[in-house]
Amino acid sequence: MNLLTFIIITLNYVLTIAGKIHELNFNISWVDTAPEGSYTKKQIGVNGMWPPPEIHVNKNDRIVLSVTNSLSPFDNPDQLEDFNTSLHFHGLFHNITKIANEQSIQNDGPEMITGYGIPYNETLIYNFTVDDQVGTYWYHAHTGAQYIDGLRAPLVVHDEEKEREWSITSDRVITVSEIYKRNYFAVMKKFLCRYNPTGAEPIPDGFLFNDSANGTININFNSKNLLRFVNVGGFVSQFIYSPRLKFKVVEIDGVYVEPFGTNLFEIGTAQRVAVIVDGLSEKEYLEEIHSDSYYGSHFPIYQIVAKSMLDVIPEDLELIKKHRFLFPGQDNTLQLPDPKDEIDSDELYFDDFMIRPLNRIDRYETPDKQVELVIKMENLGDGINYAFFNNITYTPPKIPSLYTVYSSPKEHLFNSRIYGSNTNAIILEHNDVVEIVLNNDDDNRHNFHFHGHNFQIIERGKPDAGHYNLTESFDETKIYKNDYPMIRDTVFVEANSYLVLRFVADNPGVWFFHCHIDFHLEQGLAAVFIEAPDLVQEYDNKGISTSMKRISKKHSYPLIGNAAGNFHDWLSLAGENTQALPLPNGFTMKGYIALLISSLMCMYGVYTIIDFGLYVDNDDKSEEAIQRHSSMLTELEALIK
Numbered sequence: 001m002n003l004l005t006f007i008i009i010t011l012n013y014v015l016t017i018a019g020k021i022h023e024l025n026f027n028i029s030w031v032d033t034a035p036e037g038s039y040t041k042k043q044i045g046v047n048g049m050w051p052p053p054e055i056h057v058n059k060n061d062r063i064v065l066s067v068t069n070s071l072s073p074f075d076n077p078d079q080l081e082d083f084n085t086s087l088h089f090h091g092l093f094h095n096i097t098k099i100a101n102e103q104s105i106q107n108d109g110p111e112m113i114t115g116y117g118i119p120y121n122e123t124l125i126y127n128f129t130v131d132d133q134v135g136t137y138w139y140h141a142h143t144g145a146q147y148i149d150g151l152r153a154p155l156v157v158h159d160e161e162k163e164r165e166w167s168i169t170s171d172r173v174i175t176v177s178e179i180y181k182r183n184y185f186a187v188m189k190k191f192l193c194r195y196n197p198t199g200a201e202p203i204p205d206g207f208l209f210n211d212s213a214n215g216t217i218n219i220n221f222n223s224k225n226l227l228r229f230v231n232v233g234g235f236v237s238q239f240i241y242s243p244r245l246k247f248k249v250v251e252i253d254g255v256y257v258e259p260f261g262t263n264l265f266e267i268g269t270a271q272r273v274a275v276i277v278d279g280l281s282e283k284e285y286l287e288e289i290h291s292d293s294y295y296g297s298h299f300p301i302y303q304i305v306a307k308s309m310l311d312v313i314p315e316d317l318e319l320i321k322k323h324r325f326l327f328p329g330q331d332n333t334l335q336l337p338d339p340k341d342e343i344d345s346d347e348l349y350f351d352d353f354m355i356r357p358l359n360r361i362d363r364y365e366t367p368d369k370q371v372e373l374v375i376k377m378e379n380l381g382d383g384i385n386y387a388f389f390n391n392i393t394y395t396p397p398k399i400p401s402l403y404t405v406y407s408s409p410k411e412h413l414f415n416s417r418i419y420g421s422n423t424n425a426i427i428l429e430h431n432d433v434v435e436i437v438l439n440n441d442d443d444n445r446h447n448f449h450f451h452g453h454n455f456q457i458i459e460r461g462k463p464d465a466g467h468y469n470l471t472e473s474f475d476e477t478k479i480y481k482n483d484y485p486m487i488r489d490t491v492f493v494e495a496n497s498y499l500v501l502r503f504v505a506d507n508p509g510v511w512f513f514h515c516h517i518d519f520h521l522e523q524g525l526a527a528v529f530i531e532a533p534d535l536v537q538e539y540d541n542k543g544i545s546t547s548m549k550r551i552s553k554k555h556s557y558p559l560i561g562n563a564a565g566n567f568h569d570w571l572s573l574a575g576e577n578t579q580a581l582p583l584p585n586g587f588t589m590k591g592y593i594a595l596l597i598s599s600l601m602c603m604y605g606v607y608t609i610i611d612f613g614l615y616v617d618n619d620d621k622s623e624e625a626i627q628r629h630s631s632m633l634t635e636l637e638a639l640i641k
């Protein structure tokens with residue numbers, strides 16, 4: 001090899017590893033949309049378009065994304081005040097320990113965890129590489145429940161090698177979600193209030209498939225179609241059912257799995273399932289449509305809503321939506337048939353527990369640290385129904401937790417106190433094997449997501465299985481169901497049951513762990529893992545980004561201190577944000593007074609009834625009146641006896 005060839009090959013290699021830089025500008029504003037056709041809704045779009053654009057990059061590429069908040073009340077009369085916004089890149093790790101990658105935890109994005117939100121009329125720059133992660137991801141706002149108004153879209157990291165190996169002829173993303181006719185702030189106002197004491201989740205007005213009411217997936221003869229399903233919704237889980245063409249599942253949450261065939265799979269909020277669908281040959285197609293199949297010439301896909309998650313089901317809410325695969329020459333205006341057999345979503349089941357990752361990773365053995373999180377939903381003194389981990393409902397700190405790590409003196413870094421008493425802050429040592437045990441005392445399913453990590457699913461109880469016995473994990477004779485557990489980044493715990501997850505704390509950072517049912521997150525079902533904060537200081541050492549520094553200066557946002565914003569006395573949490581007081585135990589003074597007044601009113605009412613009943617008109621001397629009085633007296637005497 002001559003020198004020139006060597007240089008070209010080396011340069012090529014370096015460039016491939018370094019990846020391409022994608023410079024993107026997102027101007028975030030209200031857009032008029034009509035996804036279901038029959039009504040219009042103001043949704044949050046990007047550069048005047050809704051849905052926001054899909055982002056497609058390759059392995060090792062860098063994304064430099066400039067985001068401007070233009071959510072103005074002038075464009076949406078229902079918006080009464082300025083709002084922040086933010087973006088989170090769901091499933092990406094932002095690993096700072098690979099120095100050449102120049103990563104920062106700040107790019108993870110959730111407001112008050114890794115930074116402040118972006119105020120109106122301000123611009124923040126996200127700058128990160130996707131590193132060696134590949135597969136199907138998505139991005140969404142991480143400010144309140146904002147993304148249910150449409151600020152969410154797929155983010156795909158292509159793996160050319162794999163796509164070649166699969167010999168795919170098309171590669172598409174399909175989103176599913178729910179839609180509310182009202183904006184998220186109106187939905188949340190009604191949800192989180194004392195007049196909704198049971199915490200009943202808002203019932204969606206409809207369900208979308210690829211952001212419209214009806215979907216068509218064009219499919220060619222002899223094709224191999226990679227379809228990346230993403231549930232970009234904020235609430236319900238959905239089943240995807242194709243009775244005729246089979247799905248071959250190849251990737252789940254950015255993790256390649258041992259391929260398997262199925263006609264049905266479930267996809268909870270934030271989860272991704274990538275499948276390959278083989279287009280038939282023309283001959284097979286003709287045989288199919290001329291067979292005596294119930295479906296005739298149709299190749300339907302049904303989108304089935306998990307109705308058990310809805311507290312009320314309005315009569316006009318369509319819970320099974322019909323879409324289709326369309327072969328060349330077919331008519332997509334023909335009426336699709338209902339599923340052949342009646343479908344009850346309560347009876348559908350798709351078990352992701354026994355799915356095997358393609359790269360088998362042995363189960364992480366005995367944990368170095370076990371974290372139990374007991375889930376419950378309960379009302380606090382303000383009458384609102386909140387969600388709790390270990391009796392604490394996540395209440396955002398006054399300083400983003402990452403800034404607390406950046407600014408803390410070394411001696412306090414590993415003291416969970418500085419991250420607040422109301423944030424469920426959990427400190428992890430570098431490279432510990434960590435086990436999270438979720439014991440769910442609530443009679444709802446919850447769908448948990450961990451930022452910055454995937455986890456192994458070690459155990460999952462069936463509904464109503466009760467708590468997991470914590471000592472089991474340290475029992476060396478314990479027999480596990482799976483030696484190569486499923487790995488993903490978002491997973492369900494069943495109602496009144498348990499879930500056991502394990503991961504290695506090899507990604508220093510400040511990572512949010514929360515229910516991805518957005519309403520439950522807003523109720524406070526969240527914790528923050530402070531992982532190897534010493535290494536965060538060491539590797540993420542450029543500090544707060546220039547664009548955030550500019551915003552903070554203009555808006556006087558504090559950048560140093562503990563959760564309460566204190567930096568003279570780091571252990572003082574005076575002035576921190578805390579949850580509402582508990583409901584009072586028994587009667588308050590106000591209650592006693594109300595009880596006394598209502599008792600008096602009640603006694604007065606009884607008195608007037610008796611008085612009226614025993615009223616005798618002494619002036620009425622008629623025969624009938626005398627008769628009536630004497631029979632009343634007889635009845636009264638009998639009663640007294």
Ligand SMILES: [Cu+2]
Nearest residue numbers: 446515517520
């Ligand atoms: Cu939940």
